[in-house]
Amino acid sequence: MKPSLEHIAKPDTASSVVAYWREEPGxxxxxxxxxxxxxxxxxxGSGSRLVGDQVAAFHDGDLVLLGPNLPHTWSTDENGAxxxxxxxxxxxxxxxxxxxxxxxxxELAEVKQLLEKSGRGMVFHASxxxxxxxxxxxxxxxxxxxxxSGLLLLLRDLGRGNQGSQLASALYSPSFSRDNEQRIDRxxxxxxxxxxxxxxxxxxxxxxxxxxxxFCRFFKKMTGKAYTDYLNDLRVNRACRLLxxxxxxxxxxxxxxxxxxxxxxxxxxFNKKKxxxxxxxxxxxxxxx
Numbered sequence: 117m118k119p120s121l122e123h124i125a126k127p128d129t130a131s132s133v134v135a136y137w138r139e140e141p142g143x144x145x146x147x148x149x150x151x152x153x154x155x156x157x158x159x160x161g162s163g164s165r166l167v168g169d170q171v172a173a174f175h176d177g178d179l180v181l182l183g184p185n186l187p188h189t190w191s192t193d194e195n196g197a198x199x200x201x202x203x204x205x206x207x208x209x210x211x212x213x214x215x216x217x218x219x220x221x222x223e224l225a226e227v228k229q230l231l232e233k234s235g236r237g238m239v240f241h242a243s244x245x246x247x248x249x250x251x252x253x254x255x256x257x258x259x260x261x262x263x264x265s266g267l268l269l270l271l272r273d274l275g276r277g278n279q280g281s282q283l284a285s286a287l288y289s290p291s292f293s294r295d296n297e298q299r300i301d302r303x304x305x306x307x308x309x310x311x312x313x314x315x316x317x318x319x320x321x322x323x324x325x326x327x328x329x330x331f332c333r334f335f336k337k338m339t340g341k342a343y344t345d346y347l348n349d350l351r352v353n354r355a356c357r358l359l360x361x362x363x364x365x366x367x368x369x370x371x372x373x374x375x376x377x378x379x380x381x382x383x384x385x386f387n388k389k390k391x392x393x394x395x396x397x398x399x400x401x402x403x404x405x
């Protein structure tokens with residue numbers, strides 16, 4: 117899997133901060149990176165969020181801060197449970213907007229610490245995200261100093277206390293070499309299209325004209341995860357969404373998520389979530405308002 121470099125065009129010249137609403141039928145898989153910091157709040161949508169070497173499920177209310185050049189994507193479910201389009205508000209700014217002497221001011225100490233942590237990506241607690249969403253929603257309609265000051269106040273509040281957790285692992289180190297980018301990206305796209313099917317390692321390796329052994333080695337080098345571990349992450353995350361969204365039987369959930377047997381499903385689910393699928397569903401239902 118090789119991320120592509122994305123060029124972020126400024127929609128206006130009145131502000132050094134880009135802020136906009138993103139609304140689409142669904143967020144398509146687009147594994148990419150860019151030199152800007154990015155703050156994204158999911159207003160409506162669910163699916164898989166990939167940041168560095170971490171794969172996780174996301175839902176309404178997901179708030180994530182990404183540092184520069186950190187590969188990422190949000191990919192919504194093909195059959196989302198929300199009504200209408202998937203929707204998010206996105207704020208982006210280049211490092212030079214907040215660097216040098218500015219970040220050494222005592223008033224911005226919390227902002228500086230937050231940006232330093234964002235190199236691995238950060239996801240914020242639900243209560244924090246809800247308040248931040250109200251502020252973020254205002255930024256696209258502002259410009260100039262109003263938008264910049266709004267961003268600074270938002271980052272200050274996000275930087276206070278232990279309000280989130282980092283995403284990519286401490287050992288993650290992205291590679292931006294473009295060698296073999298096209299064929300690895302093809303394999304990754306295929307994996308995300310067909311992970312709920314009984315897709316084989318041989319199929320993926322053949323797509324990129326590699327042996328199975330070479331493909332596994334290359335996949336681990338590029339993502340920091342073994343191919344089978346990554347595939348199980350995708351399937352378990354889908355199982356969690358199915359468990360949360362309906363009352364399907366455990367066997368129906370297992371097979372819909374791509375697992376070939378209940379034994380494998382139960383083992384992988386417990387390995388990833390440290391509880392059984394049934395216990396996860398009960399815990400989720402107890403936490404619903």
